[in-house]
Amino acid sequence: MNSTxxxxxxxxxxxxxxxxxxxxxxxxxxxxxxxxxxxxIIEGDTPRWWWIGFILSATxxxxxxxxxxxxxxxxxxxxxxxxxxxxxWAIVNFVFWIGIGHAGTLISAVLFLLxxxxxxxxxxxxxxxxxxxxxxxxxxxxxxxxxxxxxxxLFPLPNSNGPIWPQFRSPLxxxxxxxxxxxxVSLLFWYMGLIPxxxxxxxxxxxxxxxxxxxxxxxxxxxxxxxxxxxxxxxLLLAGLSTPLVxxxxxxxxxxxxxxxxxxxxxxxxxxYFVAGAVFSGFGMVLTLMIPLRSIFHLHDLLxxxxxxxxxxxxxxxxxxxxYAYGMEFFIAWYGGNPYEAxxxxxxxxxxxxxxxxxxxxxxxxxxxFFWVKKFRRNILLVWVLSIFVNIGMWFERFVIVVSSLHxxxxxxxxxxxxxxxxxxxxFVGTFGLFGVLFLLFIRFLPLIAISEVKGITNYADPHxxxxxxxxxxx
Amino acid sequence: xxTQKAQEYGLLAEFExxxxxMHAAEKIRDAGFTRWDVHTPFPIHGMDEAMGLKxxxxxxxxxxxxxxxxxxxxxxIWFMNKFNYPIVVGGKPLFSxxxxxxxxxxxxxxxxxxxxxFGMLFLNRLPKLHHPLxxxxxxxxxxxxxxxxxxxxxDPRYVEEEIRDLxxxxxxxxxxxxxx
Numbered sequence: 001m002n003s004t005x006x007x008x009x010x011x012x013x014x015x016x017x018x019x020x021x022x023x024x025x026x027x028x029x030x031x032x033x034x035x036x037x038x039x040x041i042i043e044g045d046t047p048r049w050w051w052i053g054f055i056l057s058a059t060x061x062x063x064x065x066x067x068x069x070x071x072x073x074x075x076x077x078x079x080x081x082x083x084x085x086x087x088x089w090a091i092v093n094f095v096f097w098i099g100i101g102h103a104g105t106l107i108s109a110v111l112f113l114l115x116x117x118x119x120x121x122x123x124x125x126x127x128x129x130x131x132x133x134x135x136x137x138x139x140x141x142x143x144x145x146x147x148x149x150x151x152x153x154l155f156p157l158p159n160s161n162g163p164i165w166p167q168f169r170s171p172l173x174x175x176x177x178x179x180x181x182x183x184x185v186s187l188l189f190w191y192m193g194l195i196p197x198x199x200x201x202x203x204x205x206x207x208x209x210x211x212x213x214x215x216x217x218x219x220x221x222x223x224x225x226x227x228x229x230x231x232x233x234x235x236l237l238l239a240g241l242s243t244p245l246v247x248x249x250x251x252x253x254x255x256x257x258x259x260x261x262x263x264x265x266x267x268x269x270x271x272x273y274f275v276a277g278a279v280f281s282g283f284g285m286v287l288t289l290m291i292p293l294r295s296i297f298h299l300h301d302l303l304x305x306x307x308x309x310x311x312x313x314x315x316x317x318x319x320x321x322x323x324y325a326y327g328m329e330f331f332i333a334w335y336g337g338n339p340y341e342a343x344x345x346x347x348x349x350x351x352x353x354x355x356x357x358x359x360x361x362x363x364x365x366x367x368x369x370f371f372w373v374k375k376f377r378r379n380i381l382l383v384w385v386l387s388i389f390v391n392i393g394m395w396f397e398r399f400v401i402v403v404s405s406l407h408x409x410x411x412x413x414x415x416x417x418x419x420x421x422x423x424x425x426x427x428f429v430g431t432f433g434l435f436g437v438l439f440l441l442f443i444r445f446l447p448l449i450a451i452s453e454v455k456g457i458t459n460y461a462d463p464h465x466x467x468x469x470x471x472x473x474x475x
Numbered sequence: 476x477x478t479q480k481a482q483e484y485g486l487l488a489e490f491e492x493x494x495x496x497m498h499a500a501e502k503i504r505d506a507g508f509t510r511w512d513v514h515t516p517f518p519i520h521g522m523d524e525a526m527g528l529k530x531x532x533x534x535x536x537x538x539x540x541x542x543x544x545x546x547x548x549x550x551x552i553w554f555m556n557k558f559n560y561p562i563v564v565g566g567k568p569l570f571s572x573x574x575x576x577x578x579x580x581x582x583x584x585x586x587x588x589x590x591x592x593f594g595m596l597f598l599n600r601l602p603k604l605h606h607p608l609x610x611x612x613x614x615x616x617x618x619x620x621x622x623x624x625x626x627x628x629x630d631p632r633y634v635e636e637e638i639r640d641l642x643x644x645x646x647x648x649x650x651x652x653x654x655x
Contacts, residue, residue: 030620031516031619031620032619032620035516035618035619035620156551156555163559163560164560165555165556165559165560166555167556167562167564168552168555168556168574168575168578169556169564169565169567169574171577173578174577174578174581177577177578177581177582178577178581181581181582181584181585184585184588185584185585185588188588188589188592189588192592192595196516196517196618199618200516200618200619202618203615203617203618203619204615204619216602216604219596219601219602219603220601220602220603220604220605220606220609221601221618222514222606222608222609222614222617223514223515223516223617223618224512224513224514224599225500225512225513225514225515225518225519225522225523225526225528226512226526226528226599227599227601228515228517228518228522229518229523229528229531230531230532230533230594230595230598230599231518231595231599232518232531233530233531233533233534233591233595234531234533234537234591234592234594234595237533237534237537237587237588237591238588238591238592241537241584241587241588241591242588244580244584245581245584248577248580248581248584252577252581255577452516452517452618453517455516455517455620456517456518460492460493460620461493461517461519462493462520463492463493463494463496463497463519463520463521463522464494464521468492468493468494469491469492469493469494469495470494471494
């Protein structure tokens with residue numbers, strides 16, 4: 001970097017090379033370049049790969065209504081559940097998808113409060129991922145209630161059954177409130193962030209119909225500073241509210257297990273361990289999605305290798321917390337002196353589900369350790385492959401927790417083995433189709449990168465920087 | 476003259492850099508204008524001070540939402556589980572501040588978030604389906620890479636020639652009258 005003129009008479013030398021930071025927008029790209037680079041994704045022709053992906057995802061999505069319909073019309077016997085394994089893939093998939101969502105909120109809220117400017121390149125897509133993942137997650141508890149036509153009993157709605165209300169001592173009801181609040185607040189936060197960018201698209205639209213729609217959804221945004229003032233305050237407040245929210249959501253999901261008496265579930269480490277696991281899996285998914293998009297849409301200057309490097313560090317940190325939690329669970333199972341607890345953990349690692357346990361350990365504990373090495377964090381292909389292992393590992397973590405804790409309960413005569421049926425598997429596959437459809441629609445019609453936020457972190461946006469027009473001597 | 480003035484919304488100046496717009500805003504603030512605004516593609520750090528704006532009131536909306544969520548949550552659960560449909564589960568008390576807390580916590584956050592977002596939209600008088608500036612072709616730069624200052628004709632200090640001079644001395648690159 002060249003030396004910077006801060007004052008007409010004083011020249012400050014550039015910092016030594018080892019202290020220089022890589023810029024977050026490479027090649028000193030001007031503001032209008034950023035607008036063009038993101039907006040052209042929406043404005044250009046629909047690429048062929050998009051149609052292929054869309055048709056494929058839409059076809060796979062059809063599995064959801066087919067198998068959910070089959071489930072409802074036939075009964076929960078079509079799943080692999082048995083006694084004592086009353087919770088199977090549906091709950092595993094629910095926790096898996098909810099966990100994926102957590103990275104979006106972490107990026108949009110926690111990293112905002114921590115003033116991590118690199119979040120701006122990834123927050124939009126990560127928040128979209130959050131919302132779509134929560135939508136996929138929401139399918140499972142709904143169909144898991146058994147008699148699905150009573151699913152509305154989950155909500156405290158007035159009804160004609162005499163006074164009859166939900167029982168609020170149950171963590172499952174807490175979960176209803178946690179997940180629905182999470183979905184609502186994430187959606188609103190995402191939409192609020194979109195308003196200035198929708199206005200950008202509106203101002204570039206040539207076609208009347210799209211101009212009308214983008215105009216409608218940008219709510220008449222003019223970029224007024226009197227508006228920005230309230231907008232920024234609301235953004236800060238939402239970040240401040242989403243931070244305790246995201247921590248509470250997966251804590252409450254973990255209460256579904258931890259508040260019960262089942263050995264293997266009844267542990268106080270669950271809330272922080274679940275939250276760390278959720279962030280870990282979510283960042284894994286962000287990497288899996290963003291690395292291909294970055295290449296396809298030539299976003300290398302906006303989503304730089306430094307961004308990927310930083311995300312890998314988050315994966316390393318949260319993955320290591322998860323590894324610590326696995327170890328600590330085992331330690332307490334032994335140290336706590338409860339024979340049922342001790343048996344449960346021994347059975348987890350060496351019992352009939354040993355394979356699931358060791359897949360989980362290798363994917364979640366070993367995979368992130370590669371990211372100690374800078375060279376690996378910056379090898380994009382390797383990062384992408386490892387991110388997929390993270391996703392696989394975190395699905396298995398939930399499988400291990402749910403199934404291995406249940407399959408051998410107190411009376412050995414009850415012991416059983418759980419295997420999913422075709423219905424279990426294909427419903428889950430169908431939710432990936434749904435996620436794909438929603439995400440593809442998102443990248444086609446909405447700005448994939450938060451244009452105004454990325455502009456705001458460049459030097460061109462800083463009125464005290466020469467590139468922002470500062471001439472020196474004013475202050 | 477007065478009829479023509481009524482058809483004009485204000486005088487719009489375009490700036491190339493945030494620094495130029497901010498220095499111009501400081502001048503306009505010091506000159507005592509009241510009906511004017513700065514339009515930028517992203518929030519500029521320090522512009523609120525340059526315009527002499529006070530702290531946003533969105534926080535109060537959010538706070539009121541949070542208080543409502545908290546009290547509504549506890550009241551709802553007390554009403555449902557203790558008053559209207561008391562049912563003993565595991566010999567536990569019908570009501571305590573503990574077991575409803577996770578639900579109340581979520582409701583506090585939900586209504587605070589509503590307060591923040593809808594409070595922001597209310598204070599900004601959005602959604603707005605029409606704005607004179609949005610008809611102006613040049614103004615499209617406000618969502619791209621240009622910075623604008625508008626002084627409305629309804630400002631009591633509005634004198635077109637003086638404002639033109641002020642804008643020009645601050646290095647703006649384009650000035651035009653915007654139709655109502």
